[in-house]
Amino acid sequence: MSAYALLLLENTYLPGVLAVRKALSDTKAQFPVILLYSAENVNKDTIALLTASKLFSDLINIDDNILVSNSPHTLESVLNRPDLAYTLSKINLWRLVEYSKLVYLDADTLPLQNLDHLFARNFDASQVMAAPDCGWPDLFNSGFMVLQPNMTVFQELMDLYESTESFDGADQGLLNHYFNPDLYHGGISRWLRLPFIYNCTLNSHYEYFPALQRYFQDIKLFHFIGAKKPWDPTFASQLRKDPSLFKVADNKNVYQIWHEVYESIEVDGSSQTEALKITEKSEPDRVEAVEAVEAVETAVEPQPQPPIVHHQYYYKEPESEPEKYEENRGEAWKLNESRGPNKWEDASESEEEDDTRELDTRELVHSLSQLDVESPQDDYASTHPIFPWEKSAARQKPTRSFSARTSLPSSLTKIPFTAAFDDGSELENYIASRDQADRPETLQEIKQDEQLDEQESQELEKLAP
């Protein structure tokens, strides 16, 4: 006889067990479903309910061989899952020799398609069929396995459990150690690899989302690995905040798919909610906590959602130090855009280049030597005096003047001031207007403005009309 097998070590996984059971019915599974459980850790009402419901063809109490982690420090500080302290009890599957073949499913899996064909696969009792783990694909995930119960294998697994620490502190480490001992030499592996679609392990930090969408129609089973399970109320609130999480088809995400199955459960004529109320009686704190979370959630107004961006599926939070500001990176250093050239930088760079090229001293000296030097036709300052010394008779007359039309080096003619006064008349107009506007009114003002010394002041007074 062959069967599907589930495991319930204590009460909190009951919603999962019920959902898997319902999903197996939905996929029209033709094989019986059995449940391994710990009578000591699952409350009595739950057991009574499960017995009465006839959901399982066999309820197998494994209290005589509950296996506690043989490496609790690994569970706590490496795997960070102290809650998995008893999952090594999965080994008990191999002692159920009244079954010729078992398809084992974790309580946090969700079969989407019929799996009966797996019972027809022939393999040796020393082998196991399983799919790769998404976290380390050279290892198999032990949440979905096809196996043949066998006392030799069971005993060897028990010996390994007693002699060697499981490298993950739980069953997946030990089972890979046994069935998949040497990752480098495929020949001696006793792991028969199932495609990933048989146990699609979901990871909220990273998922190859395009493949999840591409192969969604082919996926046979989802597996909600990790500490947070779909029935966890805090997960429901996270999902409400980010409805795009693991969206796969028909605008639904995988958790909504799980919840649809869960909502459709009926246990012994009552809904799963009523069934769970009975089974949760012995855990008042948890029920209150769940109700409190739900109350808070219903009170919150639904907010419009921003456009869906799926980068969370490709991006893992960096574990290294955050990048620090460095001056040479420019102000936009935090933006993910590559640093492009700025117009002004280009301009200044090219000007710099021009300058170094055109302000070559030899060229400059040559240009200056070409300047059109004329003898002064008019001493502009003496006909348009502004300052007292310009009016002074003792003032030294200029001997040279430069024509406005000279051939300056091109770099100098680029300077706007030069260009503006290229035309001599413009220069005269400018000075004339300045003359009007700026001419000081009184002797006192002139003395102050020009900070004249004693002698200059006296000269000024002599000149004053």
Ligand SMILES: O=c1ccn([C@@H]2O[C@H](COP(=O)(O)OP(=O)(O)O[C@H]3O[C@H](CO)[C@@H](O)[C@H](O)[C@H]3O)[C@@H](O)[C@H]2O)c(=O)[nH]1
């Ligand atoms: O308090 C508990 C804990 C576990 N289980 C059962 O044990 C299974 C394994 O625990 P789970 O939380 O599903 O573990 P995962 O998050 O799936 O972690 C991975 O690592 C575990 C330890 O190696 C393996 O058992 C899993 O198959 C593997 O997917 C559950 O599905 C349940 O059937 C309970 O009934 N009650």
Ligand SMILES: [Mn+2]
């Ligand atoms: Mn699991």
